[in-house]
Amino acid sequence: MKQDIILAGVGGQGILSIAFVIDNAALKDGLNFKQAEVHGMAQRGGAVQSHLRLSKSHIFSDLIPKGEADLIISVEPLESLRYVEYLNPDGCIVTSTNPFCNIPDYPPIEDVLMEIRSVKKAVLIDSEKIAKKAGSSRAQNMVILGAASKYLMVGEEALMEFIKVLFRTRGENIVNMNLRAFQVGKEAAS
């Protein structure tokens, strides 16, 4: 049993927070994991990605081979497409539909969404609208995590536990808002 996941987004959108929650939940569920992330220059407003591998057995490579990923979780639509060649033919994309336009040649969003829909299993989520409903547009990463949760091999309970841990120092209101974002994200995907 294994699951290979690519987390995608733009530097500063909080994909490492998603990674933190899944990593710790996986450890709690008794899984091995490796999670390769991007630091340094590439982080500054550029495309960022994290390879997250979960398995019951030993994991060798920190990087996912092309064609091995089961899931792309992206907080930005264009970024969800950047790593499609890592997906296996039955792979699934869970992505936000809200573009982050910090480049002059961002393609028309309709074209981007159409390309995403061309993938057999694609879950598109208006994370901005849903996150605002939960309390803040900054919780979009937790909305997307919620939307992806039913595809993950880690349990929802463990995910929720580490959302609490992640935001613990920021006070109870922030914790609850992010838990809400996770739940409404999950509902939006079902």
Place this chain on the structure above:
Amino acid sequence: MAREILLGDEAVALGAIHAGLSAGYSYPGTPASEIMEYMIRALNKESGFKATWCVNEKVAYEEALGVSFAGKRTLVSMKHVGLNVAADPFMNSAITRINGGLVVVVADDPGMHSSQNEQDSRYYAHFAHVFCFEPSNHQEAYDMTRSAFDVSERFNIPVMVRMVTRLSHSRSRIETREIKKENPICYGQGQDWTLLPMNARRRFAHLVSVQPELIALSNKSPFNLLDLKDHDKSLGIIASGIGYNYVMENYSNQENCPSLLKVSTYPLPEALIAKLVNHVETVLVVEEGYPLIEQTIKGLFGIPEKKLHGKLTGHLPRTGELSPDSVREALGMNPREHLRIDSSILASRPPQLCQGCPHGDTFNALNQTLESYPKASVFSDIGCYTLGALPPYKAVDSCVCMGASVSMAKGGAEVGVFPSVAVIGDSTFAHSGITPLLDAMASNINMTVVIVDNAAVAMTGGQPTFATGEKLVKIIKGVGAPEEHIRVIVPLPKNLEKNIQVIREEIEHNGLSVIISLRECIQETKKKNKKGAK
């Protein structure tokens, strides 16, 4: 034993702490920064040792040498190009009689994710005649760092741990082992540390004489694994570091894996390599970085009656980093099936300066000033502001190594470049910019140095800087720059016209001028606001 989730870098740091570390030193640089970050965080929990950022890697290395002299264990960490800066103490420390264990951790950046080259530090270990460990995973990063201290004290040499980006910045779980106590203080002997020719000759002869023992240590190291298969002798693989992971990734059933030698230590385990090579017809070498193992085995003439495959033969790419996919191809396997899309839609998204970054305002003012000087050259340096080379600013013409902006501007100015402008950050200036400024001042070169002072080592995550604000101005005065040509500007959109005026005046000044463009890194301001709001 406890279990922890750690970055590869953090596993190194914890390994050192648990090995009885007394002091750690470093200068920030991707992908090595998280080693010191972790040590500094651990200071609060585990008392006893010291861990500090230093002004540059050379200083960091020399401080570590002082600790070793006193018989205590010390770790100095840096990115690969940092070792160029520390090469002088590194090479010479191999000649001294290292007393307390000295471990130098160098994190290479194959693929140049955040660096100006992809040099392979294993060559430095070879050059200095010292032992080197190359971990392939987090547990090994922890365990090998611990072992490195023992080897250092046993042979009285510095020992290198060579990391690479993909391990440094990958997170996984490790199991920790017993925590050792610090060494008692015990001074080194003068004749072993004073590298006068008479002492240095004796010490170097000794270093050369222990090389066979280092090779013997490599041959029996538990970190080097030899697995000879009898069912198929056509192919054998020598894989080092994370290259080993990429090989194993392609054999889901490990029984099918050909004969394999995993190399984790240098000097190379010659006896193990000989066994593998003798056992098979074709040898494939899989190593991250330059083809060191492959070239060593090949020598000038190759291995008679055997084939040797690797980067030199084009079976693996000669540049960039390895991947499970490139190694798969070298193993002669078909690529895995994968999804495809029309990739023309994938507009690239390069890194860029943050919104509200002070450097953006500095570059706007500089660009507008230089519109009237079409022959201007802007020499820049290592830091966030290097991104000023990209659109929309396209403001800088060079970035070579730490401090080179100031020295290159001087050289350019001496042969007629005008305006000759250097753009350098406050931390890079402290690291390597002061000495070239002293040089330029000595002959009052007609050049303009712009120090973009954001009070942080920003690119690597906002580590503290040594010379910012008032202190920076004092240093520049101390170097001898005339006070009326040391100008401080505040890079904000509302000051644009004023700042253009200042830059123009200083370019027109026939001599050395220093403009300090002073505003805190926007990320640091945000961090403080967050803390304040809590």
